[in-house]
Amino acid sequence: MVSLYRDTGVVLRVQKLGEADRIITLLSRQHGKVRAAAKGVRRTSSRFGARLEPFCHVDVQFYTGRTLDVVTQVETVDAFGPGIVGDYPRYTAACAVLETADRLSAEEGEPALRLYLLVVGALRALAGRERDAALVLDAFLLRAMAFAGWAPAVSECARCGTPGPHRSFSVPVGGAVCGGCRPAGAAKPVPDTFRMLDALQHGDWPVAESMPNTIRRESSGLIAAHLQWHLERQLRSLPLVERQRV
Amino acid sequence: MYEGPVQDLIDELGRLPGVGPKSAQRIAFHLLAAEPADVTRLQEVLQKVKEGIQFCDVCGNVSEETTCRICRDPRRDLSVVCVVEEPKDVLAIERTREFKGRYHVLGGALDPLSGVGPDQLRIRELLSRIGTTLDGVDITEIIIATDPNTEGEATATYLMRMLKDFPGLTVTRLASGLPMGGDLEFADELTLGRALSGRRAM
Ligand SMILES: [Zn+2]
Ligand SMILES: [Zn+2]
Numbered sequence: 001m002v003s004l005y006r007d008t009g010v011v012l013r014v015q016k017l018g019e020a021d022r023i024i025t026l027l028s029r030q031h032g033k034v035r036a037a038a039k040g041v042r043r044t045s046s047r048f049g050a051r052l053e054p055f056c057h058v059d060v061q062f063y064t065g066r067t068l069d070v071v072t073q074v075e076t077v078d079a080f081g082p083g084i085v086g087d088y089p090r091y092t093a094a095c096a097v098l099e100t101a102d103r104l105s106a107e108e109g110e111p112a113l114r115l116y117l118l119v120v121g122a123l124r125a126l127a128g129r130e131r132d133a134a135l136v137l138d139a140f141l142l143r144a145m146a147f148a149g150w151a152p153a154v155s156e157c158a159r160c161g162t163p164g165p166h167r168s169f170s171v172p173v174g175g176a177v178c179g180g181c182r183p184a185g186a187a188k189p190v191p192d193t194f195r196m197l198d199a200l201q202h203g204d205w206p207v208a209e210s211m212p213n214t215i216r217r218e219s220s221g222l223i224a225a226h227l228q229w230h231l232e233r234q235l236r237s238l239p240l241v242e243r244q245r246v
Numbered sequence: 247m248y249e250g251p252v253q254d255l256i257d258e259l260g261r262l263p264g265v266g267p268k269s270a271q272r273i274a275f276h277l278l279a280a281e282p283a284d285v286t287r288l289q290e291v292l293q294k295v296k297e298g299i300q301f302c303d304v305c306g307n308v309s310e311e312t313t314c315r316i317c318r319d320p321r322r323d324l325s326v327v328c329v330v331e332e333p334k335d336v337l338a339i340e341r342t343r344e345f346k347g348r349y350h351v352l353g354g355a356l357d358p359l360s361g362v363g364p365d366q367l368r369i370r371e372l373l374s375r376i377g378t379t380l381d382g383v384d385i386t387e388i389i390i391a392t393d394p395n396t397e398g399e400a401t402a403t404y405l406m407r408m409l410k411d412f413p414g415l416t417v418t419r420l421a422s423g424l425p426m427g428g429d430l431e432f433a434d435e436l437t438l439g440r441a442l443s444g445r446r447a448m
Contacts, residue, residue, distance in 0.1 A: 013359065018266050050434035053396040054359070079435035085399040088356075088407060095358035237358035 003064045007031050008077055010119050011056045012102045023068065024052050025102060026060065027119055032112045033105040036062055036069040048074040055080045055094055055123055078120070083127030089244050090126045093133040095237040097122045097140055103231055104148050114147050134220060134243040135208050139200040141223050145230070146201070150174070152226045154197045157181055165194055169222055171229045193218045213245050252278070304375070306351035306368045308333045316340075316348055323347045324383040329372065329405065330391050331355050331398065339391065347389075350375065355397035356404055364404065372405075376412055387416045394422045394440070419444075 009028030017023045017037060026034045038052050051058055052071070057078040062069040084094045101119045105112045122140040125131050145151045153175030155164040166176045170186040176194065177186055192211060196219040199207035211219075224238055247253055252274060260270035277285060301307065302314035309315070316322060316336070326347030330336055336349050352367045376385050390405055392398035402419055409417045422440045 016263065018264055018269075048434070050395070050436045053436065055396065076435055079439075081396060081399075081436050082439045085396055086403050088400065088404045091356075091400040091403070092358050099359055236361035240358040240361070240363040 004061060004072070005031075005064070006059070006061045007034070008057070008059045009034065010098075010101075010116065010123065011052055011054050011058065012098045014052065014054060022052065024071070026058075027101055027105055027112065027116050028060075029113060029116050030111065032110045032116075033102070033108045034062070034069065035108060036060075036071050037065070038071040038074075051076050053081055054098055055084050055127075057120060057123065078124065078127075080123040080127040083129060084123070087129065087133075089242040090129070090133045092237065092241040093137040094123060094126045096137055096235065096241050097126070099235050099237045100141060100144055100227070103233075103235070104144055115144060118143055118147070131205065132209065132244070132246065134216065134241065135200065135205075137241065138220055138223050139203065139208070141227055142197070142201045145227060148230070150226075150230050151201070152176070152197070152222070154194060154201060165191060167191075169194075171222075171225045175226070187222065189218050189222065190215065193222070197222065216243070216246070301351075305349045306353060306371065307336050307349060321346075324380055325385055326387045326389065327372075327375070327385055328389040328391050331393055331401070335391065335393075345389075347387075352392075352401070355392055355401045357397045367401075369405070369408070373408065376409070376415065384414070386414060387418065389418050389420065391420045394420075394437070396436075399436075 007028040007030050009026035011024055012027050012033075013025040015023045020040050022038045024036055024038050026036065028034050038048070048071075051074045056076065057080060059075040059077050060071055061073040063072055080094075084090050097119060101115060105115055118140060122136055125136045126133055142151060152158070152169075152171075155166075155176060156162060157164065157166055157178035158170070158174035158176060159181040160178060162178045162180075164176055164178075166178050167188060168177045168179075168182045168186040169175060169189050170177050170183050173181065173183060173186070177183070192215045196208060196211050196215050198204070200219065220243065228234055228238070248256065255274045255277070256267075256270045259265055259273050260267055265273070298310065299308050300310075300312065302309040302317055303312050304317040305314060307314045307316065323346045327350050328339060328345055328347055329350045329352060330339065331352050331354055333351055336351060339345050339349075350368070350372050352369065352372075354362055354367055356362060356364065356367065376388070388405075388409055390402045392401045392405075406417060406419070409415060421444045422437065
């Protein structure tokens, strides 16, 4: 008996399979990360080929296959692609969102509802073009790290919990550190960078958007360093993100 | 798993694009059963392609000489350059017999998820080519013919931005219409969006 199931999800990655097929990796609402075969989608006559491109938010029907599930129907929920690919900084930021989501959603089939909602929100903000792409990405990265359980401490000391504000930041220790816990070689960001990290973590856009380039660059650097420290392999897309000056 | 060299052959074939594990097995056993002369010929061609083929120093297409046949052809229009991702795209456009200019092969598309950024493609070479006058002719038109998918679109976006400030340069993008024989309601959003933004007066 063929078993069918249906879910909505965001296309994280597509790989070629054979002549005209693809394997798509989807972060879905109910089934977490799903890998499935999409047959014939690379032919220009395919009805749903372009709906299974990265950034697409889709409603998909699958049947459970022996090795891989197979896509049988696709409807678009949100077409984020056009708003993203028409702007290079947004495209690179959105790629970093997808790659991070792929790496943080550990096992296939393990539910990841919060991460899924966060990815949809980030792509919607990037495609909507109202907010700066780099800020959207950084806010996404901070919250995604929080879901994974290793968000950087921003106000209290990462080691002893003393309430801040503190002056130093250490990636190996886990974020902001007090004078007593500060290891040698800890970074000394300017106080506004801590405010920036806090604003990004809590979605305080007026504060985040008021910050100058120097602060944006410093907080982006700390977020990227913190993320890479916790991932075994480096993200490919993060160094390629094009950050615009404001 | 097969033994030694047979499995090695299957593994190597399986790494080729478009070859799945089953096809790899089929090709491997075909080669095992083939005449020694046939296998030798294949071996020689493979070796030649690696040793004898280079990339054209003007356009980046595969070529038997330093400059490819198209770039050497005096009948081609020097003022128009069509930018494509891969050598196979040059062939596809040549087959239409519609295009009389020359090409620029990028060597792929901007794909951050695979670690491909502007420095990994022949974009700098394109920019310096545009700034150079050849045989008294300037390049006045660039046609961007990257693939009509996410990476190809993003590459076109990036190139448009890099090229917009060259004085006197027209930059166009291949029109990507709706596929013939289809119903509008079945068109996906990316295609329909591009068909709308690329509409023409009638
Ligand atoms: Zn402390
Ligand atoms: Zn050439």
